[in-house]
Amino acid sequence: MPEIVVDKLSHTFGKGGVDALTVLKDIDLTFESGSFNAIIGTSGCGKSTLLKMMAGLFDPTDGEMRLDGEIIKGTNQRRGMVFQQDAVFPWMTVAKNISYGPRLRGASKDEQREIEAKWTEMVGLKGFEDRWPRELSGGMRKRVDIGRVYANDPDVLLMDEPFGALDAQTKERMQSDLLNTWxxxxxxxxxxxxxIEEAIFLSDRIVVMSARPGRVHHIEEVSLPRPREDEMRLTEEFLAIKRRLWAMLDH
Ligand SMILES: Nc1ncnc2c1ncn2[C@@H]1O[C@H](COP(=O)(O)OP(=O)(O)OP(=O)(O)O)[C@@H](O)[C@H]1O
Ligand SMILES: [Mg+2]
Structure with a gap:
């Protein structure tokens, strides 16, 4: 069964007249259960808006989204979101940030400790459990964000440019880590x-959106074998996809 269905979705911010801004128009998409999907498109085409609606932060003005046939309404633990901006709690240690969700839901001390150990290791922060966010680099804080979302064990992981602000080397390492975890x-x-390169390296499918109002311009199926290795970035197949997508984004 397909996991997420976006059905004739449109979204307009503001009400009527000069204030109305149609950001997304007639979006139809299906994200298969267990698949890795990327969304690319120029700044302002509505990518974050689409993702926030999948998280249930607000409703579309037209159309709907369904998760396993159930209309998405409001936030839910099943859908975890890593925001474009850093969202760690500065007043909690790394471990406490990571176990925040389970703690809220009443996990016992033992369960919390288990979750903290598992996910700090998974996001490569073992040994930093008792550090404060201010003592971490930007990339490490982003990993805390990711670990916290993972610790909630959502079925759907929504990630909004999580590695956008990182240097190329850190970014590549985190992409590989993410694929391992996935x-x-x-x-x-x-x-x-x-x-574009990040999208190809990670994904099964890439949704290319057109400029505002955002529409689905193209869907690229990426059939590169898994596990993905860094060397693949230089293969002819990889570069051919990159050239194709780059040409699309250019207009
Ligand atoms: N809450 C809001 N109220 C009014 N307009 C908004 C709101 N949120 C976003 N917008 C507008 O919607 C458009 C799409 O914004 P969105 O953040 O979804 O773009 P994006 O594709 O994520 O861009 P970027 O790549 O720069 O992150 C922009 O023109 C933005 O100004
Ligand atoms: Mg955005």
Whole structure:
């Protein structure tokens, strides 16, 4: 069964007249259960808006989204979101940030400790459990964000340019880490990025959106084998996809 269905979705901010801004128009998409999907498109085409609606932060003005046939309404633990901006709690240690969701839901001390150990390790922060966010680099804070969302064990992982602000090397390492984690958990991922290479390296499918109002311009199926290795970025197949997508984004 397909996991997420976006059905004739449109969204307009503001009400009528000069204030109305149609950001998304007639979007139809299906994200298969357990697949890794990227969304690319120029700045302002509505990528974050689409992702926030999938998270249930607000409703579309037209159309709907369904998760396993159930209309998405309001936020839910099943759908976890890593925001474009850093969202760690500065007043909590790394471990406490990561176990925040389970703690809210009444996990016992033992369960919390288990979750903290598992996810700090998974996001490569073992040894930093008792550090404060201010003691971490930007990339490490982003990993805390990701670990916290993972610790909630959502079925759907919504990621909005999570590696956007990182240097190329850190970014590549985190992409590989993310793929390793995804291989072990097989969540349905929707990953927004500006970065064509990142989209190809990570995804099964790439949705290319056109400029505002955002529409689905093209869907690229990426059939590169998995596990993905860094060397693949230089293969002819990879570069051919990159050239094709780059030409699309250029207009
Ligand atoms: N809450 C809001 N109220 C009014 N307009 C909004 C709101 N949120 C976003 N917009 C507008 O909607 C458009 C799409 O914004 P969105 O953040 O979805 O773009 P994006 O594709 O994520 O861009 P970027 O790649 O720069 O992150 C922009 O023109 C933005 O100004
Ligand atoms: Mg955005």
């Amino acid at each position: 291989r072990q958990t097989r969540k349905t991922v929707v990953f927004v990025t500006h970065d």
